[in-house]
Amino acid sequence: MHEIASVTLHNEMDLILANKRSMRLAELAGLSLAAQTTFATAVSEVSRYAIERGLDACLTLYITDSNESVQSLVAQIARGRFFISNHDDEAFEYARRLVNDLLITDTAKGSQITLRCHLHNNRKISSARAEQWSKQFVSEPPVSPYDEIKRKNAQLLELSERLRESEQHYRSLTDSLPVMIFTADVDGRLTYANERLIHYTGQSIKTLNQTKWQSITHEDDFDRVRAVWAAATPAGRPFQYELRLKEATTDDYLWHMVWVTTDTATHEPQWTGIIVNIHAQKLIEQTLSDNKELKYAKQQLEKYQRELESSIRELNRSNTELSQFAYIASHDLQEPLRKIQAFGDVLLAQYSTQLDASGADVLHRMQNSANRMQHLVKDLLTFSRLTTRPQSLRPLDLNQILTDVLSDLEVTISDKQASISIEPLPTLPGDPLQLRQLFQNLLSNALKFAHTDRLPAIKVLSTMVSAGQLPTTVSLHNHRPYYALVVADNGIGLDEKYSERIFQLFQRLHNRRQYEGTGMGLAICKKVAENHGGTIAVHSQVGEGTTMTVYLPAD
Structure with a gap:
């Protein structure tokens, strides 16, 4: 078979590359668009299975020899020591329906998945053509920034491997590359760092080894990175991770991707790492x-x-x-x-x-x-x-409204021999009929619930209040100015445990024979106050009189 291209399978970006490589090979082989899509889909399904289970696999695409009776496109997923426990997984069943053959081979070294898609007999691919396609895949422009980084990573790792025995040449080369490169022993201690890494961190190899990179690694990433190293090094397999490293000149933590591979053939395994800035991508x-x-x-x-x-x-x-x-x-x-x-x-x-x-x-x-x-x-x-x-709020002189209400209650005031003290009231935006109803109900209550041992004395006044003086039991627009309109009497008073009940519909605290009424007067007062963006509160003691305070916005 002729190897055409390969893709390591680590993440979703690799899955996209696997799909594109498979699609491109099927296109070069002359398959129809539908057949191209079918082959690429089958390869993607099996590749996704390997990625999701962390099998550390590699996809390799081949073309069989032209002298075979039926020439085929072949996709193999293998590498490392991974084993497939369930050959009837949904991904394999789906892929089997899309290709001519899917074979899973188990050996002592691990499992290998092979997919075959037959080509037309009238279109044979020669060895020369296959070799040409292999070079074409290498020379073609990357399909994405990730593909470009992955290619550069592969190239750099290949260069690092070739130049490992020539340290001077290796240093010269790595110092000229636009990435950070290091080598480390099995315990993660640096044995080499190129100039770009030293310049970026502002620390020497000795200092980095002493701090174990903690001084330049973001605190949220340090423990996670150490765990990745501890898990990967005993198995001797390549790995990668993302972390934030502090730049010495700015003290900013920037995102980087780290790829690490090892050469286990030597007596003392060496880990080679490449660090690429991916902050913009993040x-x-x-x-x-x-x-x-x-x-x-x-x-x-x-x-x-x-x-x-x-x-x-x-x-x-x-x-x-x-x-x-x-x-x-x-x-x-x-x-x-x-x-x-x-x-x-x-x-x-x-x-x-x-x-x-x-x-x-x-x-x-x-x-x-x-x-x-x-x-x-x-x-x-x-x-x-x-x-x-609906309300039609307009500026109202509350003094005039109060005068009209007192005129209506003139007979009752005279019969009760009540004295009413009035201080100047403000002008507020409101509905004239509703505010008149408010004052009439409050004054009627003050006259109705007069004490039998003394003549009624009623005070009506107003004051501007701050946010801290508003009732804590209600939620008003505390950033707005409010007026407190007060109607205080010296009547029979009430127990403040009923301070919520008296504002509810049909609620009475006294026998109808003692005091007439429907139990709706204060409920109407509360509704008027709420219609104007305010509220009403009561302060009272039994036998000591009652103070009703209506809070209304000043604007």
Whole structure:
């Protein structure tokens, strides 16, 4: 057989070279494009098997002699001492279907895989032609930067082997090459380093041996590299690794690839290493990896966007249903209530004299229940509008809003003989109807829950607060300025363990007979504050009064 080309199989880049070499040979042999691809695929599958299992193999491509009855392309994978335990592996089964013959031979020295692809009988390849192709594979331009480095590595290793016995010639040659070269004994101690290595590290061979390269090797790589040496040297097989070495002139750690081979034929085995700067290649790989991560992040973002759009559609549907409920509450529910109240009024006006005390009590209870339900429906309608009605925020003078609210509550204030102290309030962006509802509910509560032993005294004031003064239990935009709007009273107060409960819908702390209401006033206040980008908090003690503080953004 005539050897045409060979590829050592260590990594994925070697797999690409194996595929390209096989494809090129099949092309030179005159096979169709489909046959070229089939042969190269079979070779790639078996080569991948060897690489993935770390078999340290070598692929060699041949052409059989022209005097054989059927001339063939041959691909052999062998070298080193590796053994194939499973001859029926999926890779071999797949390759068998692609070539004319696949044979696995086991000997005491190891396993050998041979693939054959027959050529047409009308196209014989002479020995001269085969020799020409062999030279062509050597002289052809490299198919990739990795191929070029691999060829240079092979050439340099070959030169190192040839010149090993001529040390002076070896030194002259290695010093002139644009790579770092060294030789070491079985313990990894340097016996030689070319000028480029000495110049790059800024250290002598003696210093490097004393520190075992630790002073110039990145701390994240040192233990890994030492482990690679310890594992490879007893077996006497070639190996390679990547590491970061510090450049003496800049103190920068740059990525390098190290190829190491040995000559075990000598009495004292010598290890020869070649160090090539691959920092630019690593940067490109990192960029590609970052691009993959960026692409994945984009895909995740698009997924979240779709989920958000789905949630928005569901929210819009829910808001539509809530709007429909508000319509029912404002029309269909209130109309029957008005009729109940009207019929009750008729009964009271025209037939109250005909009812005994028990009947009159039942009628009054019916009227009171209808009135409470009407108030509840109105409060529900108010709350639903706070949720669904879009806000049109504009600068509002809170002093004017407070004046209007006090006017509405004038009768209650007079009946309670309440004193109200007001300090100037700021102008804030807001919805006038919602902020009016806020102040009305807060002041109504302060008047409603007055202490029986003293006249109501209510204070309304505001102050600018810093980020550190905002409530720690809520998450606001602390980089924005906020106003604290305070409504403080001297009423009955409450236990602060209920400070969360009182802002929930329909929550009451007192009997309805003691204090009327639907339990929605403070829930409405909280919703108004949140609609304006703020919140509400309470500070109170039983019997000592209550302070309600509304935090609203100043801009």
